[in-house]
Amino acid sequence: MEAILQQFFNLDIMAKALPLVLKGLGVTLLICAVVIPLGALGGLVFAIGSVAKNRAVRWVSIAFVDLFRATPPLVLLIFIYAGLPFAGLKISPFAAVTVGFFLNNSAYFAEIFRAGLLSVPKGQGEAARSTGLTGAQTLLWVTLPQAVRNVLPDLLSNVVEVVKLTSLASVVSLGEMLHAAGLVRSVTYNASPLVLAAGLYLLLLWPLVRVIARFERRIAS
Amino acid sequence: MASVAASGGAADAAALSVRALHKSFGADEVLKGIDLDVRRGEMVFVLGPSGSGKSTMLRCCNRLEEPDSGEVLVEGDRLTGPGVNLNRMRQRIGMVFQSFNLYPHLSALGNVTLALRRVQGMAKAEAEAAGIEALNRVGLSDRARHYPSQLSGGQQQRVAIARALALKPSVMLFDEPTSALDPELVGDVLDVMRDVAGQGMTMLVVSHEMKFARDAADRVIFMDGGVIVEQGPPEQVFGAPTEARTRAFLSRFHG
Ligand SMILES: Nc1ncnc2c1ncn2[C@@H]1O[C@H](COP(=O)(O)OP(=O)(O)OP(=O)(O)O)[C@@H](O)[C@H]1O
Ligand SMILES: [Mg+2]
Numbered sequence: 027m028e029a030i031l032q033q034f035f036n037l038d039i040m041a042k043a044l045p046l047v048l049k050g051l052g053v054t055l056l057i058c059a060v061v062i063p064l065g066a067l068g069g070l071v072f073a074i075g076s077v078a079k080n081r082a083v084r085w086v087s088i089a090f091v092d093l094f095r096a097t098p099p100l101v102l103l104i105f106i107y108a109g110l111p112f113a114g115l116k117i118s119p120f121a122a123v124t125v126g127f128f129l130n131n132s133a134y135f136a137e138i139f140r141a142g143l144l145s146v147p148k149g150q151g152e153a154a155r156s157t158g159l160t161g162a163q164t165l166l167w168v169t170l171p172q173a174v175r176n177v178l179p180d181l182l183s184n185v186v187e188v189v190k191l192t193s194l195a196s197v198v199s200l201g202e203m204l205h206a207a208g209l210v211r212s213v214t215y216n217a218s219p220l221v222l223a224a225g226l227y228l229l230l231l232w233p234l235v236r237v238i239a240r241f242e243r244r245i246a247s
Numbered sequence: 248m249a250s251v252a253a254s255g256g257a258a259d260a261a262a263l264s265v266r267a268l269h270k271s272f273g274a275d276e277v278l279k280g281i282d283l284d285v286r287r288g289e290m291v292f293v294l295g296p297s298g299s300g301k302s303t304m305l306r307c308c309n310r311l312e313e314p315d316s317g318e319v320l321v322e323g324d325r326l327t328g329p330g331v332n333l334n335r336m337r338q339r340i341g342m343v344f345q346s347f348n349l350y351p352h353l354s355a356l357g358n359v360t361l362a363l364r365r366v367q368g369m370a371k372a373e374a375e376a377a378g379i380e381a382l383n384r385v386g387l388s389d390r391a392r393h394y395p396s397q398l399s400g401g402q403q404q405r406v407a408i409a410r411a412l413a414l415k416p417s418v419m420l421f422d423e424p425t426s427a428l429d430p431e432l433v434g435d436v437l438d439v440m441r442d443v444a445g446q447g448m449t450m451l452v453v454s455h456e457m458k459f460a461r462d463a464a465d466r467v468i469f470m471d472g473g474v475i476v477e478q479g480p481p482e483q484v485f486g487a488p489t490e491a492r493t494r495a496f497l498s499r500f501h502g
Contacts, residue, residue, distance in 0.1 A: 152311050153348035153407075157362035157414060158338040167361060171352045 036218040043210040043219035050206025051226055057120075057192045057202060061127040062185055068128055069135020074165065076140050087136070094133035100194055102126045107198040119200040123192075131188055138180045142173030179241040186231055186238070203227070260323030262287045262449035263308065263340075263418045268317035270303055277303045279473040281317070285418065290450045292460040292481070295470035296496055301453040304470070305420045308451070309340045322417050338366060341411025341419040345427050347403045349395040355382060355406045356391040359413045367414070381413035382406070384446075385439045401432030405439050412443065419443070421452040437463075457500055461485055469493045 075087030094102070107122035117125070146169050154164040174181070196205035207223035261284040270278040277300045285291050293301050306312035308319055310326060310333060319326040326336050349358050356378045363374040382388040385405035395403050404424055411419055424440070425433040437459050444450055444463060454460065460467055460481055467484040469477045469492070477490045488494050 147346075147348075149344060149346055149348040150350065153342075153344060153350070153410075154361075156309055156311060156337055156340070156342040157410065158334045158366040159362060160334055163365050167365060168350055172350075175352065 032216075034217050034221050036216055039210070039214050039216050039218045040222045043207065043214075043222055046206045046210055047203060047219060047222055047226065050201055050203035050223070051230075053195075053200065053202040053206075054189070054192050057123060057127070057195060057200075058189055060124055061131060061192070062188055064124070064128050065131025065188065066135050066181075068132030069137075070139050072132055072136035073139030073143060076136065077143050091133045091136045091140075094129045095137065097130070099126065099130045099191060100197065102130060103194055103198060119195070119198040122198055123195045123200055127188070127191065130191070131184075134184055134187070135181070138177050138184060139173065141180070142177035143169060145176045146172045179238050179245065182234060182238045182241070186234055189231060190227070260320070261285055262289070262322055263451060264318075264320040264323075265304070265308065266318045266320075268304065268307055268319070269315045270300075270307055270312060271315055277473050278307065278314075281473075281475060283468070283475065285449055285451055287322075287417075287449055288447045289465045290444045290452065290463060292464040292467045293451065293453045293470060294455065294457075294460070294467060294496070295476075299470045300473045301470055302422050305342075305422050305451065305453055308420055309337055309342055311342075334366065338362070338414045339417045341414060341416035343404070343407050343411055343419065343421045343424050345423040347395070347400070347407045347427070349403050349407055349410075351395050354392050354394055355387065355398065355409075358395070358406055359410045362410075363413055377413055378409075381409040384412055384443070385409045386435075399432060400428045401435045404428065404436050408436075408439055408443070412448075416448075418449040418451065421450065421454065423453055423455070425454065425456060455500070457485070469496065471496070 072087045072090055075083050076091060078084050078087070103122060103126040106117070106126045107119065110117065150168055150172065151164050154168040155161070159167065192202055193204040195202045196208060199205065203223050203226060207219040210219035211217060263283075263285040265281050265283040268278050268281040269276070281300075281304055283291075293304070295301050303312055307314045308326075310319070314327060318328065321336060321339050324336065324339075325331055326333070326340075349355075350361070353361065356375060359378040359381050360369075360371075360374040363369045363377055364371065367374075369377065379388050379391060382391055385408050387402060387405055387409065390398060390402060390406075395406070398406065404427075408419075408424075421440070425436050428436065433456070437456060440450070440452070440459075441463055452460075452464075462481075464481050466478060467481045468475055469484060469488070469490070471492050477484060477488060477493045484493065485497065488497060
């Protein structure tokens with residue numbers, strides 16, 4: 027029992043690890059702040075493309091979404107960071123993470139937005155167009171607000187997934203929270219920093235998970 | 248003659264003209280040459296069996312459905328053909344749908360003012376004043392802040408009528424405006440339609456409210472198989488139809 031406490035819940039080690047892990051948390055939040063809006067925006071664009079009238083636009087959008095939903099994010103990240111240099115394209119860890127997560131995230135956000143757009147009855151757009159709104163105005167003022175509302179829990183769930191996914195950035199030595207905790211673990215030979223990081227993830231995500239649960243219940247009722 | 252009228256809203260032009268309108272879905276020819284003039288201030292009812300092309304004809308009149316050939320003119324101005332500003336023309340053609348199609352995320356007033364603000368570019372206060380006025384015409388200015396889910400079906404359809412009215416259209420199209428309503432709510436909507444007609448609105452109405460058609464319509468059109476089979480004043484079409492198909496259709500309603 028004592029050994030388990032020492033190995034996983036050593037408060038001294040946690041206290042020593044805290045500054046570095048908090049710095050890692052800062053990087054995690056920074057990645058999220060860049061990657062979530064970018065991914066949502068990209069997803070929206072590809073979702074709109076995937077329901078466009080133009081066949082070529084539709085085809086390209088759907089191909090993009092399929093490709094990056096089928097590519098494991100870890101493979102994508104390592105390919106961008108360690109593979110592309112073979113083509114003479116060397117980029118920083120942060121840029122690699124941003125690009126990789128943008129591609130992965132956009133595909134997932136696109137699929138959610140697409141479901142949202144398809145959930146809005148056709149008559150809504152027809153009513154709007156019949157009053158003289160352009161296609162873009164109809165999307166902005168009529169279709170999109172309803173689409174987003176209909177898939178809000180899924181969008182928020184995806185945000186949770188993205189936050190968790192940022193831990194992958196540790197493989198390209200970007201000093202986010204998992205990477206920081208791992209560093210301390212490797213010098214102290216003690217797992218407590220990892221427990222600390224896990225605790226911070228929980229603290230970060232639990233409120234969001236609660237909010238989603240509440241949304242889902244409201245929609246179900 | 249059509250080309251003279253098309254050069255710009257001649258005063259004597261019909262409110263709505265449909266010429267040689269054809270429309271197919273795949274191999275299925277749904278409209279086989281429709282010619283129709285609706286005079287200013289006229290209320291025209293369209294009857295016909297299910298699948299006869301009534302909705303398709305109405306939807307071609309504001310190009311929610313793209314005609315294969317033929318033309319549509321509003322007060323002599325072309326709606327079809329090259330160089331037409333469709334979004335501008337559509338403001339002159341109000342449309343009321345069977346399923347209301349109110350925007351659920353906007354209040355009654357929001358529904359009515361959306362196009363006033365985004366299409367006609369009115370400022371918020373101006374649009375809201377015009378919106379309240381339109382809601383007043385359908386007797387619902389006291390429900391302006393209600394959302395569609397907080398309104399009865401009949402109230403929702405009246406808001407939809409106000410949404411179309413607010414743009415001050417030259418003609419209004421109604422596609423079975425009361426057939427999604429509980430029977431006890433139909434009367435309110437018909438009353439509003441009668442008021443709007445009484446104020447001089449030009450109306451083309453697809454509906455099977457025979458009793459209403461009989462005493463409110465100026466003209467009744469019977470469609471079948473994508474063509475206009477017969478038309479005339481209601482007393483003639485209902486009282487002494489000349490075509491066998493019209494008689495067969497009407498007999499189903501009279502029992
Ligand atoms: N978008 C479409 N694609 C394919 N076929 C269509 C489409 N819209 C209508 N049709 C077909 O065109 C025909 C005419 O339909 P329409 O809706 O105009 O009839 P209607 O007279 O309004 O009938 P109802 O009284 O049932 O509303 C029908 O056979 C219908 O199946
Ligand atoms: Mg119909």
